[in-house]
Amino acid sequence: AKGSVVTTPINSEDEAYDAPVSIGTPAQPFNLDFDTGSSDLWVFSSLTPSNERNGQNIYTASRSSTAKQLSGESWKISYGDGSSSSGLVYSDVVTIGGLTAAGQAVEAASRVSQSFTSESATDGLVGLAFSSINTVSPDQQTTFFDTVKPSLASPVFTADLKHQAPGTYNFGFIDKSAFTGSITYTPVDNSQGFWGFTSTGFQVGNNDFQQESITGIADTGTTLLLLPDDVVNAYYSSVNNAQNDQSAGGFTVPCDTSLPDFSFGVGNNGAMITIPGSLMNLGPSGSGNSCFGGLQSSGTIGTNIFGDVALKAAFVVFDSGSQGQPQLGWASK
Ligand SMILES: N#Cc1c(N)n[nH]c1N1CCCC1
Numbered sequence: 378a379k380g381s382v383v384t385t386p387i388n389s390e391d392e393a394y395d396a397p398v399s400i401g402t403p404a405q406p407f408n409l410d411f412d413t414g415s416s417d418l419w420v421f422s423s424l425t426p427s428n429e430r431n432g433q434n435i436y437t438a439s440r441s442s443t444a445k446q447l448s449g450e451s452w453k454i455s456y457g458d459g460s461s462s463s464g465l466v467y468s469d470v471v472t473i474g475g476l477t478a479a480g481q482a483v484e485a486a487s488r489v490s491q492s493f494t495s496e497s498a499t500d501g502l503v504g505l506a507f508s509s510i511n512t513v514s515p516d517q518q519t520t521f522f523d524t525v526k527p528s529l530a531s532p533v534f535t536a537d538l539k540h541q542a543p544g545t546y547n548f549g550f551i552d553k554s555a556f557t558g559s560i561t562y563t564p565v566d567n568s569q570g571f572w573g574f575t576s577t578g579f580q581v582g583n584n585d586f587q588q589e590s591i592t593g594i595a596d597t598g599t600t601l602l603l604l605p606d607d608v609v610n611a612y613y614s615s616v617n618n619a620q621n622d623q624s625a626g627g628f629t630v631p632c633d634t635s636l637p638d639f640s641f642g643v644g645n646n647g648a649m650i651t652i653p654g655s656l657m658n659l660g661p662s663g664s665g666n667s668c669f670g671g672l673q674s675s676g677t678i679g680t681n682i683f684g685d686v687a688l689k690a691a692f693v694v695f696d697s698g699s700q701g702q703p704q705l706g707w708a709s710k
Pocket of ligand 1: 410412414415502
């Protein structure tokens with residue numbers, strides 16, 4: 378089987394990307410944030426207090442003839458940005474891009490934190506990291522990808538995110554028309570439950586390539602590219618009037634400045650993914666006439682995060698590997 382679904386930026390800063398998902402019988406429609414940095418499929422629901430809702434679509438299990446509550450099961454998740462949600466668990470039919478997962482764990486929110494409430498465009502998440510970090514307790518559940526994997530023509534999914542334009546998540550196949558050149562594969566360390574890999578280094582504009590192992594995760598659920606301070610300082614020291622503005626929350630640049638490209642190395646054959654300078658500006662920072670940089674410090678997070686700013690420049694293959702060794706494939710587009 379194969380699936381293909383269009384994913385769209387939720388606002389003019391490409392802050393997150395949603396895609397349509399149907400749950401239940403008859404189908405209940407949702408717009409969910411596909412997140413390769415977490416592993417819970419959760420939705421706003423009839424259990425979510427009305428003062429925590431803001432127009433989101435809600436899942437009502439009692440209206441689905443195929444919903445079954447998983448008795449005694451619950452979930453509770455916290456994200457790196459401080460947001461959180463929790464609730465009860467059902468199994469139900471979940472359809473994404475023509476692909477149907479019967480008996481998929483659907484985590485119904487009985488509470489959500491403020492940032493989810495205020496993001497009216499998003500009805501919840503589809504976690505696409507590894508099932509080893511799914512939060513359902515006492516019986517951990519599988520992600521949508523793991524649930525449908527046995528039925529897929531190939532055990533892969535791909536992300537093709539775009540700047541201010543619809544992109545695509547495909548399941549079970551690689552669309553050769555979606556990228557240029559070849560795909561460079563690199564091994565994944567999933568010991569922490571993420572799509573972890575090591576980039577071979579970086580390059581600012583047309584400067585020399587700086588060889589430096591940068592270990593991080595490919596995370597569609599994070600907006601920014603979060604890298605070590607030496608990389609971030611090297612980039613912004615090449616931008617006139619860039620400043621690390623704590624009131625803005627990081628590095629800002631003059632909005633009218635053309636920015637250098639930023640490239641990062643992948644694989645052991647010298648391949649690089651180049652983010653055009655235009656994608657390194659995320660728009661008004663909220664203070665002065667400065668704009669917020671797409672590259673920021675990973676600081677004290679403990680891992681580097683190749684979020685949407687980086688992924689937007691690539692066609693990315695999340696390959697769980699038929700022999701158990703997962704890998705990431707990177708291609709330009
Ligand atoms: N913080 C954070 C984060 C992450 N690293 N991946 N996905 C995240 N979120 C999904 C919805 C809210 C935050």
